Amino acid sequence: MKKMEMLRNQKGFTLVELAIVLVIIGLILGAVLKGQELINNARMKRLYNMKQEVNAAINTYLDKYGKFPGDDNNANARWGITDGNNNGLITGYTTNCAAAATTETCLAWRGLRLTNLLSGDATSAINPNNPYAGSVAIGSTAVQGLTAHWIGFTNLPYDICEILDQQYDDGSPTTGYNSGDIRGSGNYNTATSGAYTLYFRF
Numbered sequence: 001m002k003k004m005e006m007l008r009n010q011k012g013f014t015l016v017e018l019a020i021v022l023v024i025i026g027l028i029l030g031a032v033l034k035g036q037e038l039i040n041n042a043r044m045k046r047l048y049n050m051k052q053e054v055n056a057a058i059n060t061y062l063d064k065y066g067k068f069p070g071d072d073n074n075a076n077a078r079w080g081i082t083d084g085n086n087n088g089l090i091t092g093y094t095t096n097c098a099a100a101a102t103t104e105t106c107l108a109w110r111g112l113r114l115t116n117l118l119s120g121d122a123t124s125a126i127n128p129n130n131p132y133a134g135s136v137a138i139g140s141t142a143v144q145g146l147t148a149h150w151i152g153f154t155n156l157p158y159d160i161c162e163i164l165d166q167q168y169d170d171g172s173p174t175t176g177y178n179s180g181d182i183r184g185s186g187n188y189n190t191a192t193s194g195a196y197t198l199y200f201r202f
Contacts, residue, residue: 043131044160047153048168050130054138054151055202057117058108064115068149070108070139079114082107093139095154095197099124105139132156134195143199144174144183150199158191161198176201 013021061069071084071091082102085091090104097106106125113122120128127135134155143150165171165182173184173196185197 040160044163046131047156047160048164050128050136051151051153051200054112054118054136055200057112058138058202060117061112061115068108069111069115070104070106072111075107075111079111081110081114089140090138090149091140093137093141093150093152095127095135095137095152097125097127099126101125105137108138130154130156132160132195134197138202143185146176146181146183146201148181148201150183150201152197152199154197155195156198158188158194158196161188161196164198 058069061067061072065072065074067073067084067086068088068090071086071089072078073083073086075081076083084104084107090108092103092105094101094103094105097103097109101107102125106127109118109120109127110122110125112118113120113124118128127137130136130153132153132155134153137152137154138150140147140149143152161173161184162171165173165184165188169176169182171189173187173189176182181199181201183199183201185199186194188194188196
């Protein structure tokens with residue numbers, strides 16, 4: 001009998017209390033999702049700013065020395081590193097340069113660091129990392145049928161590629177406007193997962 005009375009006297013949550021709990025849970029989830037969105041936007045902005053920094057560094061070098069970094073045929077006399085062939089191109093496009101690499105696409109990083117246009121170890125030709133745990137590469141190569149100088153960012157999520165292309169170009173991974181083409185290593189527009197390389201022409 002006592003057990004039955006105890007059970008009858010026990011109270012559960014009222015509807016108001018349950019509503020308050022649900023509101024609190026909703027606020028917490030909303031804050032978490034908003035925080036994640038802010039983090040994603042910050043990483044995407046950092047990547048685009050990195051592209052702008054590299055582009056500005058290349059153009060400053062070109063303005064100062066009259067040659068592209070890596071392609072500079074006076075690099076040995078100036079810094080004791082391998083000369084480029086001065087043909088107006090940063091020849092090649094490598095995403096994983098070794099520290100002692102002597103190709104133009106890799107030496108370009110050393111030239112930019114030796115002039116303090118980019119931060120990093122000036123004794124190394126290793127590519128910088130981008131905010132998405134990929135590398136940054138520069139050089140002359142063919143991307144989606146167009147041979148030009150490109151700044152490439154590897155390992156970007158498909159949706160980030162699509163957003164950046166839509167914001168700064170025509171939104172297509174295979175084409176681009178005449179000023180500031182953006183192209184991709186694959187069709188991120190129809191993708192639902194995966195990582196791609198995004199190329200910015202300079």
